[in-house]
Amino acid sequence: MKKILAVFAVFGGVLMSADIEDNTLKAIFENFEKSSKNDTIQAGLSPRQIELSNLAVIIASGSLRLWQERVEKSELKADEIMELLRQSTAYLGMARIREFIFITSEIYKRKGVKITDFALDSDENRLKNGQNLQIELFGSATTQSMSGDYAQIGRYLSQNCFGDYYTRTEILSLDEREIITFFLFGCVG
Structure with a gap:
């Protein structure tokens, strides 16, 4: 049950990151976010895991605008966000992830941040x-x-x-990768 509550809490955090002009909907989102914030903490997710989850939810939803807004203000490192995108490719496909990669690359180019490339095994x-x-x-x-x-x-x-x-745990741990996969599959229907 705690993990289910964490899912709802993460969704609440994602929804509020967008600019909502509908005051009724905005109030509903704010109420949901307030009531679910403690549930996320009680479920045992760290702030880093919550942010990775939020980003995975956004990727799975396909919202490029929300992605750009979130990446611009995320406290995760560029390599961590790119690794999330790389892993998402295996589950959602290259066509779905392509625009997210372009947007993310442009953000980091503009900020002067270099993204690390990793050699793969045979x-x-x-x-x-x-x-x-x-x-x-x-x-x-x-x-x-x-x-x-x-x-x-x-x-x-x-x-x-x-x-x-x-198997590549230099940037994202095995637990973080499992959380990402859970949210990618949980949001794609």
């Missing part, structure tokens, strides 16, 4: 490391169930979603 290591992490998190049945007709999907999940993203 295909073999990405697959092996991704599978090992899946086994650690979910048990060996997870990777074994991806055989036969599902082998290609299993390889993609292991190599890309886990090998390219989840």
